[in-house]
Structure formats: C-alpha cells, structure tokens
Amino acid sequence: xxxxxxxxxxxxxxxxxxxxxxEWLPVFTRPDTVQIVLDSWLYLREHEGMRLYGYxxxxxxxxxxxxxxxxxxxxxxxxxxxxxxxxxxxxAHAEENLLACLRCAKRAHKTDREFQFWQExxxxxxxxxxxxxxxxxxxxxxxxxxxxxVDRAEHWRYSSAxxxxxxxxxxxxxxxx
Numbered sequence: 001x002x003x004x005x006x007x008x009x010x011x012x013x014x015x016x017x018x019x020x021x022x023e024w025l026p027v028f029t030r031p032d033t034v035q036i037v038l039d040s041w042l043y044l045r046e047h048e049g050m051r052l053y054g055y056x057x058x059x060x061x062x063x064x065x066x067x068x069x070x071x072x073x074x075x076x077x078x079x080x081x082x083x084x085x086x087x088x089x090x091x092a093h094a095e096e097n098l099l100a101c102l103r104c105a106k107r108a109h110k111t112d113r114e115f116q117f118w119q120e121x122x123x124x125x126x127x128x129x130x131x132x133x134x135x136x137x138x139x140x141x142x143x144x145x146x147x148x149x150v151d152r153a154e155h156w157r158y159s160s161a162x163x164x165x166x167x168x169x170x171x172x173x174x175x176x177x
Contacts, residue, residue, distance in 0.1 A: 008124045011071045016136040018123035020061040022105035022116050025098060029059050034158055036085045038171050040078050050074045051174040054137045057158035063140045065127060075122050083117035133176050
C-alpha cells in the first residue's frame with residue numbers, strides 16, 4: 001500500500017475519520033447493520049476510553065470524529081469487529097449478491113479472509129483547532145441534507161445531529177461544546 005497523508009498523526013488527539021464499504025456497496029440501508037456500528041462505538045467508548053464527538057452513517061460509508069489514547073487501535077478494532085459481524089449478518093440473511101461483491105473485492109494477496117468489507121485506510125485527518133472541529137461536525141451533520149435525504153440534519157436517524165440539537169440520539173456522544 002502506498003503512503004497516504006491520511007494517517008493518525010497524534011493518537012491521543014481528535015481525528016475526523018471516514019470508513020467506506022468496498023465498491024461503495026449500500027450495506028447500511030439495513031437497521032441491523034447500522035446497529036452493529038453503533039454497538040461497536042458504544043463498546044469502544046465504555047471499554048477502550050474512546051471519545052466519540054460526532055458521527056453520521058450513510059448507505060455505503062460513515063464519518064466520525066473520535067479521540068483515544070490509542071485511536072489507531074480503536075479504529076482497527078472497530079473495522080475488524082464491524083466487518084466480521086456484518087458479514088456474518090449478511091450470511092445469516094442469505095444476502096448472496098452482497099456477499100459475492102465482498103468476496104470479489106478481496107485482494108488476491110489477502111489469504112487470511114474470504115471477504116473484504118471496508119476499503120483500506122480510514123482517511124484520518126487531525127482535528128487541530130476549535131474551528132476545525134466545528135467545521136468537521138458541521139460537515140458530518142450536513143451530509144444527509146446535502147444529499148437530499150432530509151431537510152434538517154437532526155431528522156437523519158443515523159447521526160449525532162440530534163445530540164447537538166439537544167434531542168435524544170441513538171447513542172450518547174461526547175458533545176463538543
């Protein structure tokens with residue numbers, strides 16, 4: 001894999017991250033697969049000290065801003081756990097077309113798995129200022145609005161926009177005030 005400017009440069013600082021399903025497959029149109037992502041974030045917050053400042057989950061990718069003493073490990077655990085659980089879910093529900101695409105997306109040199117779920121990398125960007133944090137959270141929350149899915153950010157169910165509108169979100173986040 002080539003060098004990328006999108007790496008976790010300071011594991012203890014907040015980073016804006018993007019995770020994309022291979023081939024941009026629409027896997028997060030199913031509430032059960034979204035719940036796997038939410039459960040993983042809950043676990044990482046409770047057991048690995050990750051701070052989750054904001055998130056949005058769209059049909060084929062997600063964005064989030066997080067911080068942890070070992071954010072690189074948290075992201076690795078997140079991607080590994082969610083990939084395994086979502087693939088198992090798709091198999092249990094006989095989603096053969098999606099599984100075939102995930103099988104084809106696996107690179108030939110990866111002999112330790114049958115499927116590839118996430119694209120390589122996490123497009124990590126260091127959040128180095130208050131202004132940048134606000135910009136990234138605004139971007140995250142505006143994403144479904146810009147796509148025309150909802151008129152207001154807090155109407156998108158799979159986002160922390162509700163938390164920032166002082167409404168109850170699906171999971172608790174570490175609000176950046």
